[in-house]
Amino acid sequence: MDLVTGSLLNTFKSEQGFDDSVDQPTIFEHFANFCVVTYEHSDDFDVEELHVAGGNDLQLDGIAIIVNGVLVNSIEEIDDLVTTNKFLDVEFIFIQAKSGRGFEGADISNMFFGVRDLFSDDSRLPRNDALARKEDVIKYIYSKSAYFKHGNPKLKLYYVTTGKWVADTKLQARIETEINTLEELIIFHDPTFIAVDARKVQQLYNRSKNALTKTINFANKVILPEMEGVREAYLGYIPVTDYVKLIMDENKNLLRGLFYDNVRDYQGENPVNKEIELTLNRSEKGAFVLLNNGVTIVSEDLKITGTSFTLKSFQIVNGCQTSHVLYNNQSLLNDKIYVSIKLIVAPDSDLKNQVIKATNRQTVVKTEELSALTDFQKHLEEYYNSVPSHLKLYYERRSQQFSSAVSFEKNRIVTIPSQIRSFASMFLGRAHQASRYYGTLMKDIEDKIFVEGHTPLAYYVSSYALFKIETALRKRQIDAKYRPFKFHLLGLMRLQIAGKVVPAMTANQFVKYCDLIKNAIWDEIKCQNAISEACTLIDQLLEDYDRDRAKDSTLESRGQILIDSLKKNLGAIR
Template sequence: MDKITKSLLDSFASENELGKLGEDKQFEHFANFAVISKLHRSSFELESVSTGAGGDAAIDGIAILVNGKLIEDVEELDDIVGEAGHLDCDVVFIQSKTSSNFEGSQIGSFIFGVKDFISDAPKMVHNEKLKSCRAIWDAIVEKSAFMVNRRPACKLFYVTTGKWIGDQNLVAVVTSGRREIEESGLFETVSMTPLGANEIQKYYHETRNKLSATINFQSRITLPDIEGVKEAYLGVLPYKDFMSLVQDENDAIYNIFYDNVRDFQGENEVNKKIKGTLAAGNFELFCVLNNGVTIVATSLTPAGNRFTLRDYQIVNGCQTSNVLHGSQAIAGIENVHVPVKIIVTEDEEIKNEITVATNSQTEVKAEQLEALTVFQKKLEQYFAAMKGDGKLYYERRAQQYHSSPGVRKTQIISIPIQIKAFASAFLMVPHAVSGYYGTIVQRFKGQIFGQDHKYSPYYVSALCYFRLEGLFRNGIIDVKYKKVRFHLIMLARMIGMGVELPALNSGKMDRLCDTFAKTLNDDGKCADLFRAAVEKIEEADFDLTQKQFKSETETMKLIDLFDAN
């Protein structure tokens, strides 16, 4: 391995606390992270895409991306497709070797493993992760009626530390394998990309860059000077240019709506009307009937009519963006012009004010605005104020800490993780946290991100998650218990804070959480706490051969153990 790749690998391993793993396994995670981050602009857990172990069918990483989101279980797929009404899928396969050579036999084994994975009846031995991914893939195929824009795209990446020189024999292996996968008829496109040291280094460096896009913004006016705003424009964008902001080169929608107060609402009345206007061919009316899209960027570089936006979010227009994305097959759609407002600012308070002020086309209740703007901002500040071993970073916006020096990836708590950890610890529903996190919030509406909630329960539930993951990494808690990690978080909270809880808005809750955080930040006490939680799992006689634990009955068994004692 060359010195530059080795240096990047060491840095990556340190940031992700992978020091106990061998170099080969570190490189697998490194390659998976670099490749998938190029295709998916949001944080994800390394283990959620790692398949490299016994029974991996020569596949070290898999990412199944649906409508711009990384899918980890069938329930999440159902939630996302059910809301959107369409299914755009990219399935990514990765094989990585620390070898400096590209070997035809290994490339062939990788291709064979992929062909077997997508076959009607796989013959190769699959580990638990591959079986889980296969279940998701089967569910995707069953939902082919929702593939209104395109069939899935299949992307294979073979990564080494060497140099790809286009050897004729290796090119023949790659070409033949790609054609065989194409012959399955399952995919819109199939690509096979060999990555050597130079390419994987470039991919990794790109993970540090913010999302950027270039548009032709000819029909615009410049808005007057606004305090705190570098520049602002109002105008219309041709359909093609607008879509370049919201989807990648494979027509997969970006995950750029984190600052939006709502996720895509699916087939509600407003969205039906938008799609109806398009389906009727009234393209010229779209511009005057639609309230438009508001885009906030950190920086903008103009070159005549060509504007390059960097680190941008759509803070209003999630519904419009998704409907337009799902209408690509409509003949003449390229004639649509989209009203847009582009605001360039680094001021977070101004971003929040814009978000609240511009979200009016679809009914939004005041508590929703509060929950996903002011509450989220204050929760981020609360995390930032905490010191010591329990220092965590609340990722309110996608990739906001990707290039922050001194921030280990393990310290970053994403919104989905926060919701699942809090619901497990304080709502005591670990069985109900599978699926898309937006659906989980709806399921427990009014119980998560309450305006008057203390921030401490959110922090300690995230700290529980962080500390438990560290115990898994260091071999203190057996990784076989990882499939019940949210049950362990609930149990740890019950052991550490008691079964009965004060109100989430009370001072007593703050005091209890403060004491609990001290326990979690003491290495010895924390390990003992989770060992006690594991004992409860064993006492309840959980069958750890199960893939998932979604039954309320299992949760109640654990709670009843405390009543019995």
């Protein structure tokens, strides 16, 4: 391995929290998976969820299944996306990583053979558990093929090595033959093979460090007068075709992280969104700019060259529904249809919250909900920033907010979807739903989370406990069989540490309750014991560790019964 790739690999290992117990070939597999999927998918993800290597792996090291722009790991997420979107736009990404310096034809053919066997009706090769779980999701997707609105799933095969790709004629011919065998299955759209050599993998990794930057031609605009709390602001309009390019990555996937600061996730085919789509289907769609409220963009920085506006670290704080409908209906768009743009550059946090509240009052959101979803997020971010450095997590409100940071492990970053899952699992008894699409979970609990009067401590301790569980999994301190149950472990840890009766979340007693959890998980030995004992409870609650058992909504209540009956043996961590 060359010095540059080796150095990047060591940096990746440190940032992801892998220790020396994980061998270098495995680290390289994770590294390759991370580089490829970060390029193909803009949202944060757990790199270990991609990994399928380890014997009986069909010569595959990583699999990513992207559906409607969401990286999915479960059948339930597919159902949620069908319910929300009424269609499935699917992309399968298969990765083989070799730390050697060559592109061997036999190894590449074996990868193709493995992919064919995975999709075969008469597959005979054994699968490991991780691969079998991916296969279950893939087969379920094909059972929903009536929802393939944009055609059959796309398929990409990435072969990653530390050598140099020279496009050998014989090897190219062999690859083309293998691609033809996949096309003959008639179940894919445009299967593609991508060779990634040392130089390319270096580029992909370095790209993952860059803050989100996009350029638009913003000729039709006016600059707003100088005002307090903002560097500059503009009103104008651009063609919807240009706007869609702004919200897509280079692979034409929707940049879902742009909408984290919206008060609502995409609502699917609700009446408002159906009306937007109907407007695009009518002959008078040229009047779209008059009929639609437009979008509001907040950018942390802006560089202007003529009419070219380069936005850096930006968010769409209003216009989530419009953006999704435009993205999903690109075939109806042309450069004679316009969308109005309000661009605000470098606002202070108070003004940004005011903008979010004001622009979202036209949506079906109560005023008190707007306050909770904006002011609370600000206070929560401030709380995370106040924690002592060695116990700190980093609350990410903007997509790729910490992408270029090098001073801490990336698994210390808490995204809003991750926060929703950890809080719901630890305090709301929703661990069995945590693996679902987070937008669906949020709809179910939206009046119980990010509520004014909640202590930020509760959100922090749920995230920190999850961080400690994931660290234990990554460092092999607990068996990988517990990974599907990590959200259940959160609830069981809470029960053991603080007791089953959760005080009202706006009461002072709830702060004391959360303090018990904080004091335990901040103590390394007590935290390890709490995780270990939660795993022991899982052992006693389950007959097997099939991922489907994680959907059991009774695990926490049955765990409490066990804790009560075994209290003398387990003890209480107080």
